[in-house]
Amino acid sequence: MSKVVRTVAPFGPQHPVLPEPIQLKITCEDEKVVDVVPAIGYCHRGIEKACELNDFPKNIYICERICGICSCIHGCSYCEVIERLFGVEIPPRAKYLRVIWSEMSRIHSHLLWLGLLADAFGLESMFMQFWRIREKILDAMELTTGQRVTQSVSIIGGVRRDIDSEQQKKCIDIVREVKKETEELGKVLMNDYTVKARTVGKGILTREQAITLGCAGPTLRGSDVAEDCRMQGYQAYGELGFEPIVEKDGDSYARAVVRLRETLQSCDLILEAFSKIPEGEISIKVKGNPPANEAVFRAEQPRGEVFYYAKGNGTRNLERLKVRTPTFANIPALLVMLPGCELADVPVIVLSIDPCISCTER
Amino acid sequence: MGIIHTSRIKSPWIMHFDNSSCNGCDIEVLACLTPLYDIERFGIVNMGNPKHADVLVVTGAVNRRTARVLKNLYDQIPDPKMVVAVGTCACSGGVFHNCYNILGGVDKVIPVDVYVPGCAARPEAIIDGVVLALQKLAKLQGVAI
Known part of the structure; x- marks a missing residue:
């Protein structure tokens, strides 16, 4: 009997599937993956330290650049944690506006991911179609905030800009259109024979494993755990009748379905928020320096739960800012999913947790 | 060599590398490939392999760990090659x-x-x-664009 030869295949740091640098050292026996070792640190910049060196109002711009895809929610979360440190409450209209922009960025992130998933299968025209829809949401962002990607729309004490009635009308039209087109395209993607062949039963994460490993976001909800930070009802989510989306199977297909359904749900949340948004001020003045105190805030990002901790010391600079991001929680799950799969399935399974390396390493 | 020089200007293949960027520029680089902007009309195709690439598009500031990887990738791209630094971080470090x-x-x-x-x-x-990079390349090789 011949001996089975083990080979180590490096996956990354530069790989067509991942726009970001992470390296997975994949040990294979023939085509079967037996072991995976991640090597992270390619994207580490030292943002938490930079946040201690800069004034607290400037940190908004640094925190938004932790990740360019979920930048809006990072900015909102930083402002929210500083507001909690000060013990101030922002006006209700600002809360609604933050929800609207957060949900828009969730739609853009999920559509981006669905496009990348299609690209990983080689369905290039499907990738193009999803990104075509995504451009519409970016138009709505640009219309309301002035920027396509990093909006910088939250400030400490509220938001920087208002959405007037004309912009609101345009946004509602865009969101309805996006919802309709995503529904149509989603049916095509999820009923496709090749997509099912490459995702159903691949990269299974059981409910117990998901809980033990402390997964977050769609990776957790794809494994039949109804856990979503928006259930806390922060910002205006408590008034919007939010229900988490859960799938039972725990495979790559289930995670894709969660994200597709969440895209449609976010469209509904935006429409509902627009129908309920109260009139009034959009920001309040916050004076002075952060007091010597601590505050925490948890928010739901497109990829899962983000945790912000801030400690003030009475000066312009923060004593400590700690950010825990969802992909960091999901990488251990990846190491459980990969062993036993074929080498050719690795890109799709890696994508199925929607890794965001710049979030992870900061 | 005339035809190779001319065709290189008409169909440059780009390779994208992310140093330690926040993803903002990366998704904009990818957005260039999609129907609204469609850089394929210039014959530009995104490649995963440095040995196939003519133009290296780099996003994000260089950190201590990616510096070696970036140098490696640059060395693997065959001459003549062009480097485009995309985003404020890639230009100077940015925020x-x-x-x-x-x-x-x-x-x-x-x-x-x-x-x-x-x-x-x-x-x-x-x-x-x-496109600016291509003009520079054309000038270097003495080809009309």
Whole structure:
């Protein structure tokens, strides 16, 4: 009997599937993956330290650049944690506006991911179609905030800009259109024979494993755990009748379905928020320096739960800012999913947790 | 060599590398490929393999760990090659310029031909940057664009 030869295949740091640098050292026996070792640190910049060196109002711009895809929610979360440190409450209209922009960025992130998933299968025209829809949401962002990607729309004490009635009308039209087109395209993607062949039963994460490993976001909800930070009802989510989306199977297909359904749900949340948004001020003045105190805030990002901790010391600079991001929680799950799969399935399974390396390493 | 020089200008293949960017510029680079901006009309195709590439598009500031990877990739691209630094971080370090793990802009490690500023750089600006790089290449090789 011949001996089975083990080979180590490096996956990354530069790989067509991942726009970001992470390296997975994949040990294979023939085509079967037996072991995976991640090597992270390619994207580490030292943002938490930079946040201690800069004034607290400037940190908004640094925190938004932790990740360019979920930048809006990072900015909102930083402002929210500083507001909690000060013990101030922002006006209700600002809360609604933050929800609207957060949900828009969730739609853009999920559509981006669905496009990348299609690209990983080689369905290039499907990738193009999803990104075509995504451009519409970016138009709505640009219309309301002035920027396509990093909006910088939250400030400490509220938001920087208002959405007037004309912009609101345009946004509602865009969101309805996006919802309709995503529904149509989603049916095509999820009923496709090749997509099912490459995702159903691949990269299974059981409910117990998901809980033990402390997964977050769609990776957790794809494994039949109804856990979503928006259930806390922060910002205006408590008034919007939010229900988490859960799938039972725990495979790559289930995670894709969660994200597709969440895209449609976010469209509904935006429409509902627009129908309920109260009139009034959009920001309040916050004076002075952060007091010597601590505050925490948890928010739901497109990829899962983000945790912000801030400690003030009475000066312009923060004593400590700690950010825990969802992909960091999901990488251990990846190491459980990969062993036993074929080498050719690795890109799709890696994508199925929607890794965001710049979030992870900061 | 005439036909090779001419065709290289008409169909440059780009390779994208993310140093330690926030993703903002990366998704804008990808957005260039999609129907609204469609850089394929210039014959530009995104490649995963440095040995197939003519233009290296780099996003993000260089950190201590990616510097070696970036140099490696640059060395693997066959001559003649062009480097386009996309985004403020790739140009100078941007908001991360004083972070402890950041060395600075891409030009600290490899020579850069075109700088595209912006945070995040807009797809129009990125397309403009790549076309500028091609004009430079055409001039170097004495080919009409």
